[in-house]
Amino acid sequence: MRTNYGNWVKWNRVNVDYYDHNFHWDQAGSWCGGGAAQAQTFYLEAGTNTLEVSWREPNALLDKVFVTLSGKAPQGFGPDAQNCGSTNPPPACEPVTIKIKPDYYGADITWNLKDETGNVLASGGPYQDGNTEVKTTTVCLPDGCYTFNIYDSYGDGICCSYGDGWYRLENSNGETLASNGNYDSHESKSFCIGEVPPPSCNKSALFVVGKTDLNGGDKAILERLQGLGFDVTIVEDEDAQSADSDGKGIVIISSTCSSGKIGDRFTHVNVPVFNWEAWLFDDLKMTGHESNWDYGTADDVKKIKIINDAHPIAQGVTGTLEILNKNTRVSWGFPAPS
Known part of the structure; x- marks a missing residue:
């Protein structure tokens, strides 16, 4: 048997005579040869857990x-059987292993795995400082697309200033779905499992x-977005967080924002970002770092x-183009190397 798609534990009778043919309870135990089998404890996670029981003999029967949590066997035939949920088998899923190797400051590290609607399916951290052993979590995912988010409260990632930390997500074949370690305060990586239908247009922005008391320019942008069918969430620059982009189809940063209040909060989000604040270009890693150059x-x-x-940005357009109906201040930048 096994729990949560972990290692299988061979079922061995603990303190039970093999030749006793009466009804009795067998406790799951591990045995490596010699002596009696040792009782096996299974560790469950908060929330939903999966328990699997398998047997090799074709005529074997499992009653209950x-x-x-007490470690004590029930009396007689035990209580009436109760199912926590549906008795139907769960949908097929792919075991995905999340491996985290912290740097020396594991207390800075947290992470989560979300589905397409923003539900948190798994999470971890913070970890103990100085313990750089690999931490492993396995979660079974049905077909669909997912986003892995990893954070560092100090802002220096897990590689390479204070140790060679890394993270890696692997499928059941050992293939890498996402990996890195050299990031700043936050990084997101998306991947898909199985056959995924074409995505629908996410009309949320x-x-x-x-200021939420919008000026004329921001009002015009809002009206344009709403006219295109977008459900728009407005947030002021000093309150904006990277997590605000979860579940959104687009992020738009107004030129009325202060670059110092936003910084790199939207640098690694897994959502297209449209930015009209020139002094954020370098924070978003769209350009180099030298202003006016x-x-x-x-x-x-x-x-x-x-x-x-x-150039790919030109998209086949040539010559001189009129982009505004009057002379206006515009932002510019030289694209940074990818």
């Missing part, structure tokens, strides 16, 4: 399984603004000239 603003702009129509 009794799970207890996070609109980050300087890698990024900046330009006044009195109405047209742009495409000088390299072979």
